[in-house]
Amino acid sequence: MQYLTAVIIGLPMLSALAGQLLGAILDRQVARLSIFLLGLTTLLAALNLWHSVTTGTTEQLALADDWGILLFDPLSALMLFVVALISLIVHIYSKRYMAEESGYVRFFVLLDLMTTTLLAMVAAGDLITLLITWHLVGVLLYLLLGQDTRSHTAYRYAFWTLFTYRFGDLPLVLAAALLYNAFGTWSLPEIFAAILANPAQHTVFGFPLPYVVAALVALAAFARSAQFLLHTWLPYTMSGPTPVSALMHAGIVNAGGFLVNRFAPVFVHSDGVLHWMFVVGLVTAIVGSVLMLAQHDIKKSLGYSTMGQMGFMIMECGVGAFSLAIYHLIAHGVFKGTLFLGSGSIINQARTDDGVPKKDLYTFVVDRKPAPQRRPWLLMAAFTLVVPAVILFFAHYFVEQNFFEKQGAIILLFFGWMTGAQLMFATHHMQTENVFRQFALILVSFTVVVIGYTFIAHAFELFLYPDPAFRAQIHAAAGIDLNLFTILASVIAVVIVMGWLLTYYTEIKRPRARNWSRQIRHKLYGVISREFYVGAVYNEIARKLINGADKLNAILRWR
Amino acid sequence: MINYLANMGDYLYLLITALFLPLFPLNILFHEMFARFSSRLIRSLLLLFWPLPGLALVGQSPDLEPPAWLLSWALGSSILSAYRSLALRDVAIWISFLATSAWALLWVIREGGMSFPYPSYLLAVAISLPLVLLTLLTGHIERQFGGAHIALKLQLAARTPRLAGLFVAAVLAVVATPIFPTFFVLLKMITGNVAQAPAIAAVILLVWLLWSWSGARILQGIIVGGTAQSQAIDLNLIVTWSYALGLIGLAVAGLGLGGVLL
Incomplete structure (x- = not known):
């Protein structure tokens, strides 16, 4: 079965290669080839999942001595199927949606590469493979969000995503380096076995190693899953194509929940980290939901809704409901993907007919x-x-x-x-x-x-x-x-x-509301409508840093 | 007198090393030379060979211990170059800053007491090769458009898509994106230092973050833009495939290097 995992990851890669090499000949047929191969991938992933459910076995396939390991366990089997299925739906939707866009072949090649990377990420059985794929997801997402190479706006917000993701990659790199130093191996099963056998064996800066590693992994998960203060990129990435938004909100952004589950053996020995995760998740859920209610744009509203959902997911991890977080990310992926893929036609329809039946529901929801x-x-x-x-x-x-x-x-x-x-x-x-x-x-x-x-x-x-x-x-x-x-x-x-x-x-x-109460509410609404000024503060910091570099360069005559 | 001369010799040794594994302000000399020579060949040779004398000096004098503050200086130089690269608009100058930022990190090998089964030249070459590739591609842009500067609003993606694609991949290779060699070099440096000297690991990560930021700014300035007013001649298929094979070779070399280092 471990070979099947390798085939599942390899098929979208094959599709990407075929698209890149034969793109000039195949042209629009690239989409059909891609959908066919991804359909096959999904079928095999379903078979893989069925095998896992019925046998519950854990196996691994090592492509090199210590890294390049693919893991076949219940978590990877489930996630392989989810990623393949969501990606297949996005592929099918994109076939027609992207037909009028330039860079059609490039889009499908990038989409296939993203699918391969996500599949490899969820099946990664060692820290190097996990780091590489975790990192590449950010880069590929940057390129997909910047599909429209004419749009400076799209690239600006794609950059926000890239930067936040890169920021979130760094703690994961530190965690991996600490684990390797302590146990002398990159293999995740070996590391987890050693931690479970003796959790207090190693300390870092006076703290138990699992505590420090769990805190770093949690930070990486926060950046990937748009937790409060690391969330500003998420609602602004709507300039990218809708299928990319769907893939991002239905799949990529949920990776934080997956990462926490993958490192579950570390988290069980990380006294206190889960409590912090609960607090961060709770704050994110509240802030995301509040900001969602204050939006007038449906796609931005969906973006903040995702932020709120991600807060819930991290909060579930914080209360120890790890498997519930996985269920949540799948359920969220399905309904949010549907919402995104349907948002275009809903907007279109609403221009002529809002679709809300008159009488009861209309007077209650619309007329309030x-x-x-x-x-x-x-x-x-x-x-x-x-x-x-x-x-x-x-x-x-x-x-x-x-x-x-x-x-x-x-x-x-x-x-x-x-x-x-x-x-x-x-x-x-x-x-x-x-x-x-x-x-x-x-x-x-x-x-x-x-x-x-x-x-x-x-x-x-x-x-x-x-x-x-x-x-x-x-x-x-x-x-x-x-x-x-x-x-x-x-x-x-x-x-x-x-x-x-x-x-x-x-x-x-x-x-009747009192004056002071009304004033507070107005001020609060002002702060909420400006999204708590978080994005504005970040922009100001970035502007000052670049201006500083500019002045320094001018003093040193650009040498 | 003998002690004085010996001290002078030590300082001279350090000065030369600090020139070739460039520390601020000595890195200005490299930036100046790189900007002065517009030939792609000379620039490539500079990128390939500049750090090697520095590494040779470090390697050949195992008894001579550089002062402790030198490592802080090296890390500070690396951060400074990376930070200054945020505001650069000319790709060639950006390459020279990225090079000095990366080479300054090579001091970590010596000071961090890290061991490699192969000569440390390997690491310098691994860092330089993506920079060489980007230099060669930048040469195409300069010849075609008269410069590779953000202010020229080149809009490469619209005007020369093949060149644009290769340029994006080369910039990603330079800013240590997996699976290119620089990624594995940085990972080795971080792994080698995180337990004994976590501050060094943190600085390397900060430098890495700054590279990504400045790389994205360069990409946005050179690649992105509305429909170009005038079409330009793109790279032909043979040249495109040559560069593509170069990039694939870099990726394969990166994986090979990763196998050796990690």
């Missing part, structure tokens, strides 16, 4: 006119708070009776609870002829989603981390003191309950 007669607010608030909590509890309980012992699961339950409550609140004042039917439909949908999500997430955990002891280690690494956790959870629960009661009360009474 709630129903004149609302249900009793206290009853609705209680309903909103109790029903999602009950559904979530039972869905988790049936899957795993002792889920209460996992702090991460409890934290994620809070998010599920809030999401469910938000759903209830958003729909409770919709105009409807039959209120019971409406709520029944909402409840059934919510229950199906929760049960599906819980069961699939559990299946992912069993597949990716079959060893129960290791699963327990991951959750233990993400945990905090039980008493402190209980107090925090209780406080958060009270805050959520009070918050929703206040929200409902405010909705029904509609008290």
Whole structure:
């Protein structure tokens, strides 16, 4: 099976080579060849995944002594299939979408090279291969985003991506160098085995090696997955072709979650790093969601939505739900890819018809006119708070009776609870002829989603981390003191309950906003609409640095 | 008197070494010479051979210990050249700055006590070869357009796509993109120092980041642009394939070097 992994990676490379060498002869047929070979790749990747699911084996293929290793394990098998499938969809979409663009052949060659690199990245079994592919993804993305060589804007934002990615590559290089120095090998399975056998064997700067390495890997994952302060490139890369945006948002940006999972044996011995990841992910999720709501441009809004989702993904890693992060990145890849690929036609359609049915939904969503007669607010608030909590509890309980012992699961339950409550609140004042039917439909949908999500997430955990002891280690690494956790959870629960009661009360009474409150809101909106000035600050720093270099060169007469 | 002469000899030795493994401000001499000679051949020879005397001097005097501050100076020189390259607009000058920035890092081999199974010349050549290739390509641009300067708004991608493609690949090779040789040289330097002297590893990473930044600025200035007013004669197929094979050779050499070094 390890040879199959090599074939899966090799096919898109073959397609890229054929496109480059025969591009002049094949011309537009390059796309067909590329799609055919990628279809074959996806088929083989599916076969590979099926083999992994049924046997659960881990094998490796070494192309050289110590590096050039391809790993065949559940994580790589799953990711190979996901990457191949998303890339195939993007290829098929691009065939017609790019037909009018110049550089058609170049585009498909780059797309194939990107696919090969991503496939090799997820199957990398050693640090050198991982570094090379991790790095090349940034370079190839830069070239793909700059597909329109006439556009300075496209290149400007492609540069932001390249620079952030290069910045994120550096901690990974340091982590790799530290691991090699400590264990004398580049092979990931050998390094992980040594760490699991004796985690405290090596120290760096007075800290345990796994702690330092995990912190560096986390930093690399933050840059790749657009975490707050390293996110500015993501919403501005819309000048590139739509298929590239789709590939980027559906696949490439999720690599942070993959990296954390790949280094899971390091993270389980990195006391404290996971907590920092949780905080960074949480801040990113909130900032990304807030910025998404403030956008008027659909593609930029999608960009910030991705940022928020990436925050959730990193946060899931932070609470020890590593496999859930993989499920999240796949689910996000599928729906975000669909949204991007469909955004063009939706914009086109909306110019003639917005597609929103008149009456109930239109008046509620577009006109923002709630129903004149609302249900009793206290009853609705209680309903909103109790029903999602009950559904979530039972869905988790049936899957795993002792889920209460996992702090991460409890934290994620809070998010599920809030999401469910938000759903209830958003729909409770919709105009409807039959209120019971409406709520029944909402409840059934919510229950199906929760049960599906819980069961699939559990299946992912069993597949990716079959060893129960290791699963327990991951959750233990993400945990905090039980008493402190209980107090925090209780406080958060009270805050959520009070918050929703206040929200409902405010909705029904509609008290007039005070002046100071209005002013604060205006100022806050100003800051949000300027994206917290993060991009502006970076631009200013870059401008000053270049001006400084310019002045220095002038003093030294450009020699 | 003998001590004085011996000290003088040591200083002279260091001065010559610092000229060929160029430290600021002695690197100005290399920048000046590189700009003065417009011949592609002379520039290529300069790039290939300039650091070799420096490495030979370092290698032939194992007893002579350079002062500790020299390594800081070398790293500072490398950062300075990389930083100054951010504001450069002429490709030829940019190449000379990248060269001095990279060669200054070769002091790390000596000072970091790193060991290689092969002569350190190999590392200098590995750094110089992508620069030579870029110099040759820049020569084509200079001949065709009268210069390789951002202000000329060359818009190479629209006017000479083959030359543009090769130029992009060569710039990527120069700024230590995997799998080109400079990447493996830097990785070896980082791996060799990260445990004993993490500050050195951090400086090398910073230099690497600055190279990428300045490389992207050069690419954007030379390659990108709207529809060109006048078409230009692109490289013919034979020349294009020669350069392409050169780049493939560099990539293969990079992997080979990686196998040796890591």
